[in-house]
Structure formats: structure tokens, C-alpha cells
Amino acid sequence: MTHPTEDVFAIEAQGIARRFGARWILRGVSLHVRPGEVVGLLGSNGCGKSTLLRMLATLLKPTAGSAAIYGHDVVKNADEVRRNIGFLAHTPGLYDDLSARENLEFAAEMIGGGHEDIDALIERVNLSHVRHERVRGFSAGMQRRLALGRLMLTKARVLLFDEPYSNLDTDGIRLMNSIISEAARDGGAALVVLHELAPAAGLLDRTVTIRDGRVADPTAALLAEAELAGAVGAVGATGAVVVA
Amino acid sequence: MTRVRSQGGDHWRRIRAIAWKDLTTERRSKAGFNAVVSLGITILVLFGFALGPDAQALRDAAPGALWLAVLFAGVLAFNRSYQVELDTGALEPLLLYPGARWTIFTGKLLANMLFVGLLLVIVVVAGMVLFAVKVPDAWPTVIAVLALGAIGLVTLGTFYASMASRSRAREVLLPLLLFPMLVPVLLAAMQASKALIGADMMLEAGAWIKMLIAYDIIFVLATHLAFEHVIEA
Numbered sequence: 001m002t003h004p005t006e007d008v009f010a011i012e013a014q015g016i017a018r019r020f021g022a023r024w025i026l027r028g029v030s031l032h033v034r035p036g037e038v039v040g041l042l043g044s045n046g047c048g049k050s051t052l053l054r055m056l057a058t059l060l061k062p063t064a065g066s067a068a069i070y071g072h073d074v075v076k077n078a079d080e081v082r083r084n085i086g087f088l089a090h091t092p093g094l095y096d097d098l099s100a101r102e103n104l105e106f107a108a109e110m111i112g113g114g115h116e117d118i119d120a121l122i123e124r125v126n127l128s129h130v131r132h133e134r135v136r137g138f139s140a141g142m143q144r145r146l147a148l149g150r151l152m153l154t155k156a157r158v159l160l161f162d163e164p165y166s167n168l169d170t171d172g173i174r175l176m177n178s179i180i181s182e183a184a185r186d187g188g189a190a191l192v193v194l195h196e197l198a199p200a201a202g203l204l205d206r207t208v209t210i211r212d213g214r215v216a217d218p219t220a221a222l223l224a225e226a227e228l229a230g231a232v233g234a235v236g237a238t239g240a241v242v243v244a
Numbered sequence: 245m246t247r248v249r250s251q252g253g254d255h256w257r258r259i260r261a262i263a264w265k266d267l268t269t270e271r272r273s274k275a276g277f278n279a280v281v282s283l284g285i286t287i288l289v290l291f292g293f294a295l296g297p298d299a300q301a302l303r304d305a306a307p308g309a310l311w312l313a314v315l316f317a318g319v320l321a322f323n324r325s326y327q328v329e330l331d332t333g334a335l336e337p338l339l340l341y342p343g344a345r346w347t348i349f350t351g352k353l354l355a356n357m358l359f360v361g362l363l364l365v366i367v368v369v370a371g372m373v374l375f376a377v378k379v380p381d382a383w384p385t386v387i388a389v390l391a392l393g394a395i396g397l398v399t400l401g402t403f404y405a406s407m408a409s410r411s412r413a414r415e416v417l418l419p420l421l422l423f424p425m426l427v428p429v430l431l432a433a434m435q436a437s438k439a440l441i442g443a444d445m446m447l448e449a450g451a452w453i454k455m456l457i458a459y460d461i462i463f464v465l466a467t468h469l470a471f472e473h474v475i476e477a
Binding site: 091150 | 258260262272331332333335339343409
């Protein structure tokens with residue numbers, strides 16, 4: 001794994017845009033996340049949050065603009081980007097007919113790591129009791145935890161999480177937050193798409209709001225944050241935005 | 245030199261992991277292989293009915309019937325090779341692992357070769373019984389022709405399945421893309437098989453075998469080079 005100098009941004013996007021057919025989903029987003037930062041990405045459904053994450057993860061190519069992870073361009077140096085990121089999507093993307101352990105063994109083989117950490121990871125995501133059972137029988141929350149275990153195998157420096165709290169119970173949320181915090185503490189960074197702020201309380205350094213395919217102005221961002229925090233009534237009544 | 249060896253080891257490890265994963269999920273789900281083999285044998289039986297009771301006509305048609313049965317049954321297998329990833333959303337995590345993406349293709353190709361190889365063995369045995377074909381004297385060459393034909397068929401099938409996997413109409417798209425491209429391979433494999441089992445001694449197997457080898461080399465190289473571009477969104 002390459003470790004560029006620490007003065008570069010962990011995530012850097014410059015006017016990144018993406019079009020699907022004739023429809024522009026993102027119209028030029030610029031975003032900078034420093035090492036050690038945890039940033040929440042907010043916005044209404046269909047505003048392009050997931051598209052932005054998928055472009056940063058090299059799964060989609062930008063129609064315009066550029067982006068880099070620790071200085072590695074997501075288009076020109078995609079393989080190096082993949083060595084630095086951990087992407088958690090809506091769907092866990094596990095193999096139903098493999099056991100929990102086999103799923104992680106497969107991931108370890110693909111990454112090029114050994115199998116020695118697998119049992120400890122399964123233990124950490126609290127799935128030891130079902131390690132040899134096929135994933136087909138797992139609940140959505142258990143699958144989420146296993147996907148998190150797979151992501152931890154990658155030892156990624158930049159975490160790109162798309163609504164990571166869905167289907168997770170309280171312990172799962174705590175586990176998710178501890179993994180994000182550890183990554184940030186170790187000099188990594190995280191960009192987390194959120195629909196509600198409560199599970200990430202105390203975790204985020206700041207939030208960025210996407211509106212109409214662009215980064216919203218700070219006032220709009222504060223409004224969105226207040227809405228998510230449940231303060232919408234107060235905002236409507238007083239016309240003021242108060243975000244703790 | 246060490247770096248080259250290390251990269252080679254990384255590639256092989258990824259190829260092996262993909263092939264193991266595909267074969268394990270297929271073996272555990274069972275439904276896929278049973279359906280593919282049943283289709284292959286049903287096609288052979290239907291050809292038998294269509295050709296009638298004339299033993300010589302059956303023997304003459306045996307190579308063509310065999311390769312068409314493997315082709316149609318194989319399309320089911322190729323479609324399934326990406327089905328697991330598409331059903332579970334596992335294609336994205338697969339694409340996010342760092343490393344050469346052609347190894348994903350090679351791993352799937354290897355798994356499909358074993359899958360279709362087993363299908364071919366069953367269909368050949370069933371075809372020999374149904375069409376009253378005796379074991380030819382040149383049976384090692386027949387096996388070589390079957391292997392060469394299978395390489396061409398599986399390489400193109402796996403490649404076009406990856407291309408079609410990005411489309412909603414993949415079940416329809418795959419045969420539309422695949423069948424025209426397979427014409428030279430199937431023609432060469434059928435003609436070489438026909439010459440070798442003695443259905444028509446005037447045919448020259450050697451030229452068709454050379455053609456099969458040439459197509460296999462071209463297809464294997466071209467598909468590996470193009471895979472990264474077709475699998476990206």
C-alpha cells in the first residue's frame with residue numbers, strides 16, 4: 001500500500017459531475033476531507049450522495065471534474081485508490097451460499113491477506129456463533145455486520161459508507177461508530193452518507209449537504225442538519241437555525 | 245524477478261479464489277447444473293426424434309447435434325456465472341478488490357470450463373448412446389477437438405455474459421451477442437468432429453483443428469484485454 005505524504009487531502013473532489021443519459025445527477029461538487037476527519041454527507045433522496053460516493057470508490061467514472069484519494073486520481077490511478085478505500089454500500093454484497101467465514105476467506109484471498117485475522121474479525125462483529133452457517137439464513141443486520149467485517153479486512157484508510165446504520169441494532173451502531181472513529185484516529189478519514197444524524201451523534205466533525213447536484217450553501221446545510229436533528233419545528237417557528 | 249513472481253502469485257491466488265467461489269456456490273445451489281444437463285440431453289433427444297430412425301442419418305448428424313446441445317445448455321450456464329453476483333449485489337465488492345481485473349474473468353472462465361467440461365462429457369456419452377456412434381479410433385484427437393471447441397465456446401460465453409450482465413435484458417442479449425460470434429468455432433468443431441468419427445472420411449480434420457486453435461488463441465487474448473472495459477459501468 002502506498003502512503004502519500006500526510007499534507008494531501010484524504011478525499012479531494014474538484015467540480016466532479018455525473019450525468020445519467022440526459023439527466024445531470026451531480027453538477028460540479030467540490031469537497032475536501034482532511035486525514036483524521038469524519039464528514040457526514042446529507043441531502044434529500046436522489047440528490048447524488050450515493051453517486052458521489054460511487055465515483056470516489058472508482059465504481060463510476062465522473063462525466064466531468066476530478067477526484068483523488070490521498071492524492072491518487074480515481075480515474076487514472078484507480079487501483080491505488082482501491083487499495084486505500086473501504087466502501088460499504090446499501091446492499092452487503094455477500095455470497096448467500098457461502099458461510100460467514102468462507103465469505104471472509106474469499107475476501108482475504110482477493111485482497112491478498114492471510115486468514116489469521118478472520119476469526120478475530122468475526123468475533124469483533126459478534127457473529128462467532130454463526131461463523132460456519134450460510135449467509136442465506138442471516139438477518140439484514142447480521143449481513144451488515146459481516147460486510148463490516150469484510151471491510152475491516154481491507155485495512156482501508158478512507159471509509160466511504162452509504163447509509164451504514166440501516167438494519168443495525170444499538171450494538172451494531174456502536175460497532176460501526178467505533179470502526180469509523182478508529183479509522184479517523186489512525187490518520188484515515190470517513191465520508192458517511194446519512195439520512196438521520198442521531199446514530200452518528202458525536203462522531204462527525206462536520207457535515208456537507210448536497211442540493212440540486214451541488215454542495216449547498218452553508219445556510220442550507222445548517223437547515224438540512226437542523227431538520228435531520230429534529231429541530232425543524234423550532235426553525236419554522238423562529239426563522240432561526242440552531243445547531244448544536 | 246521477485247516482483248514478477250509475486251505478481252504472478254497474486255494473480256493465481258485471485259483466479260483460484262474466484263473459481264473456487266463460483267464452483268462452491270454452484271455445487272451448493274445444485275439447481276443450475278441439473279437444469280443445464282437436463283436441457284442438453286433434452287435437445288439431443290429432440291434431434292433424435294426430428295431425424296427419424298435412420299441409423300446412418302443419426303450418425304451423420306451426431307456432431308452437429310452434440311455441439312448445438314452444448315451451445316444451448318451452455319448459454320444457461322454462462323448466464324448463471326454472473327447471476328450470483330447480480331442477485332446479491334456482490335459484483336461491486338468484487339470490482340473493488342485491488343488488483344488486475346482480468347483475473348476475475350480468468351477465474352470465472354476456469355469455473356465455466358470445468359462446468360461445461362462436465363456437461364460435455366455427459367452430453368457426449370448420451371449422444372453416443374442415442375445416435376449409435378462407436379468410439380472412433382482417433383479418440384484422443386476427438387477429445388482434443390472437444391477441448392478446443394469448449395475453450396472457444398466458454399471463453400466467448402463468459403465474456404459476453406459479463407457484457408450482458410450490465411443489461412436488464414441479459415437473458416435475451418447474451419444469445420444475440422454470442423451466437424454470431426461463435427459460428428466459426430462451432431463450424432470448425434463440428435467439421436473436425438465429423439471427420440474424426442468417420443461420418444465423412446473425405447473431410448480433413450487437421451485444417452479445422454488448426455482453425456480452432458487459431459480462434460481459441462485470438463478469443464482468449466482479446467477477451468482478457470477487453471474485460472476491464474466491459475465490466476465497468
